[in-house]
Amino acid sequence: MMNKFHLPIAGGPVRVAIAICGLSLLSAAVTAQTAPPAATAEAPAEVRYLPLEQLRSFYKLMPRQSSEPGVRCVGNAGTTLVLGPGRRELNIGGYRWQLSYPLKDDGKGDWLISEVDMVKLIDPVLRPTYIAERRLVRTVVIDPGHGGYDTGIDSAFVHEADFTMQLAYTLRELLVKRGFAVVLTHEQNRHLSDQQRIECANGADAAIFISLHLNSGRSDIQGIETYTAVPDSPGIPRRPANKHDAASAALAFALHSSMVNATGAHDGACRRARFSLLNSIECPAVLALVGYATHKEEGTRLATPEYREQLATAIADGVSNFAVVINPDAVLEPTPELPPEPVATPEPVAAPEPAPQPAKADAKPKNKTGRKKGSSKKPRDNKRRRNRR
Ligand SMILES: [Zn+2]
16 A cells, blocks of 8 residues: 655756657647746746755755765655666656756755756655645546557557557446546547547546556567656746646656556656646646557566556556545645755756657666665565566
8 A cells, every 4th residue: 555655757948849659749848847836927947956955854854875876865764765876867765757857966065956856746745735736536537548540559469549448447447446436538449639638637527637558669668657747837938737737746656656566567767748638637637658568578468458457456546545645634744844945056057858758768777676776665576577678
């Protein structure tokens, strides 16, 4: 039973035009949001940074030993944060996240982390009861990502439209048994436009939205990747972001960690991208790419009813956990202070890297388990480990 939360990622101010299994991403400036409590239309579009020491102090995290080069590790009895290796990698509680902006040196031996990642990723993960827009979850809108003439990915092992339709049916059954109202964006393998999916989600009462997909890429890439929309960006005109981005991040974590933990699949990380679908939905919204159809072992596994059932149960568990934590009646943790004020960085802000392209993304783990050293994640059984790339 998972009871801890952890959060997602964002892209940077870079022009991107990529597609994931046929889903279009907006081609526009992508910037992660500098954050509450006082972001205004006049707020600078620059990235602001916080010293890692300030984060550690605020959340009462103690330094932890790490033997891995380029890694900083802090934690307490309930949570471990591993920053690095690499400047965009964050691991919370054993699960991988892509940072919106790379970590920076402060020139004095400490690291700096962007305010966006602090407020839109770490804080909702560590303190989900402080998410401003949290509300009861009554309805789960399940979106089988393809249908009709749009078959999605057809690999030698599994067909995306058929798979996501069957997964949606199984998930619906499980969620109804748990007391949720469930809406499928379509049944009978029918094609829908993004606008129809958006209208379906926005017409539901107190909903969350989960779009189900498979991934494709090189034959050696496998794993689960979970996406949310890039947060809003002051100063850059573009389509508004999803207004529930903090809750979306918490939802992404709940689903991602549950799926990775239950299946033993490779952790392909929580990520952000500018899916027009997710940006336009007026509730917490996540796009789950639950495996690579193009990987021989994973594709073959995905095609089995047993694995589909396992995935559906893991997603339902994630929904249940999210619904508990996001409940407005949940007791606030005794941490009344706001996150610390950011500090200006001395040098010009470097443009973050482009949004990831999952089909080509390098999700190679640092060790054969894909886990960072120092992770608090429970070890998996050997049978599952063999399924890794
Ligand atoms: Zn798809």
